[in-house]
Amino acid sequence: MTVKIGISPISWQNDDLPDLTAAYTMEQALSEAREIGYTGVERGRRMPSDTEGLGRYLTANGLFLCGGWCSGNLLTNDVKTEIEAVRQQVKQFAALKAPCIVYAECSNTVQGNIAVPVNNRPKFSAADVRAYGAKLSELAKWMADQG
Incomplete structure (x- = not known):
């Protein structure tokens, strides 16, 4: 192989x-x-x-x-809105036969902002993690269906 x-x-x-x-x-x-x-x-x-x-x-x-990297905002967007936000990149990657996309949640991110301490990053409760996981699974299924 x-x-x-x-x-x-x-x-x-x-x-x-x-x-x-x-x-x-x-x-x-x-x-x-x-x-x-x-x-x-x-x-x-x-x-x-x-x-x-x-x-x-x-x-x-x-x-x-x-x-490649895909800056996502699923934490603040609903799944339908997020699909529309990433649609062109997913389409491009499928056309160029890229085997994966690196989806990264960037809602309220502190990266690149040296004025904000990393410990001020968004924090999730257990319920937030479950709700986010359900949305992310739905988005991932849609992406997989695109090729």
Whole structure:
């Protein structure tokens, strides 16, 4: 069995504090990822955002789309609203045959905001976890049904 391994460009570039790695180009990150032996990368902020352009860009760099970050707001959105918010990204990933999406809850996030201590992050009760889990399962089923 052949194993394909992908990596996120965030290993080279900091998306939360972009000034830290502003001089490090995406092309350099992709070149180094390929040289190390990775066959795929996650979608990065400094890549083309349209499906056709992203596909061409990755092909030109000898890599495939292995997935990517999806900033979600399911904590504050209902499932129908969240589906509409992520629909284009899910469609793009399916078109480019990405095997996964990295769905991350970002409602009320404190990441990237150095003025807010991490211990001021949102906190869930047991009931909140159950309710959120039900919504997340419904969203995940919809995503899986999209391919």
